Amino acid sequence: MSTVTTTKPAPSAPGPARPAAAHGEGRIGLRANLRHIGALVRRNALQIKQDPESMFDVLFMPIIFTLLFVFVFGGAISGKGNQADYVNYVVPGLMAMMGMNIAMAVGTGVNDDFKKGVMDRFRSMPIARSSVLLAKIVVELGRMMVAIAILLGVGFLLGLSIRSSVLDLFLAIGLSAVFGSALMWIFILLGLTMKTAQAVQGMAMLVLMPLQFGSSIFAPPSTMPGWLQSFTDYNPLSNLADAARALINGTPVGDSVWMTLLWSLAITAVTMPLAVRKFRQKT
Numbered sequence: 001m002s003t004v005t006t007t008k009p010a011p012s013a014p015g016p017a018r019p020a021a022a023h024g025e026g027r028i029g030l031r032a033n034l035r036h037i038g039a040l041v042r043r044n045a046l047q048i049k050q051d052p053e054s055m056f057d058v059l060f061m062p063i064i065f066t067l068l069f070v071f072v073f074g075g076a077i078s079g080k081g082n083q084a085d086y087v088n089y090v091v092p093g094l095m096a097m098m099g100m101n102i103a104m105a106v107g108t109g110v111n112d113d114f115k116k117g118v119m120d121r122f123r124s125m126p127i128a129r130s131s132v133l134l135a136k137i138v139v140e141l142g143r144m145m146v147a148i149a150i151l152l153g154v155g156f157l158l159g160l161s162i163r164s165s166v167l168d169l170f171l172a173i174g175l176s177a178v179f180g181s182a183l184m185w186i187f188i189l190l191g192l193t194m195k196t197a198q199a200v201q202g203m204a205m206l207v208l209m210p211l212q213f214g215s216s217i218f219a220p221p222s223t224m225p226g227w228l229q230s231f232t233d234y235n236p237l238s239n240l241a242d243a244a245r246a247l248i249n250g251t252p253v254g255d256s257v258w259m260t261l262l263w264s265l266a267i268t269a270v271t272m273p274l275a276v277r278k279f280r281q282k283t
Helices: 016-025 030-050 050-077 084-117 120-125 130-159 167-193 197-212 225-236 238-249 256-281
Strands: none
Touching: 030 050, 030 130, 050 084, 050 130, 084 120, 084 130, 084 167, 084 197, 084 238, 120 130, 120 256, 130 167, 130 256, 167 197, 167 238, 167 256, 197 225, 197 238
């Protein structure tokens, strides 16, 4: 009687492709990162398309603010009947204000996405954590450009004149975008830290109000008390407003452009790593 013996196949040795399971945990290349950012930008843009009301602040805020400040403060600052002179002063300053107000929406949006569980889904995917936040900033920069275009359009209707060149105008817009993107990292960090979107809005207003009204956006610092002038001199919004105003009106920019860029770099260098780290750790 013959016996048949069976042997179990030896387990295959782990090959070099084995670590692929942990690929999502490793470093992601630049090309893949850009692809992820593009996909997430498209997702955020589709959200805006499905919810057009989310663009109301971008569409109406520049119109309301420009008309309000020109016709309420213009006569008091430039003299009755000279509101046209005030337009060339306040519109470049409002470019700085647009970036700050739109940056606040990034924080509330990130907080809301965490409440809905959207961010948890993103963190489970093999994508760079920073790409989720960078996509938010790209979309908000697009919204900011729409707001600035409307702001300039209203300004031209009210008598705004470009006394330098179109290139200087675009430089002023670019400078506003750079500083606005830096501010967005602050509000993203707030959105990741605060428990509710209402808390993010409340904290944002505590930051926004002193910076906006304690600056050269709406009125020359020379009309302010000495202690407030000292604050205004170090206020980054004053640097941005002064830089944009000088570029548009063809006056000397001084150190305002470089100070704005330095502020933007410093804010991004501090808050971006903190925001990405908080995004990874948030539960």
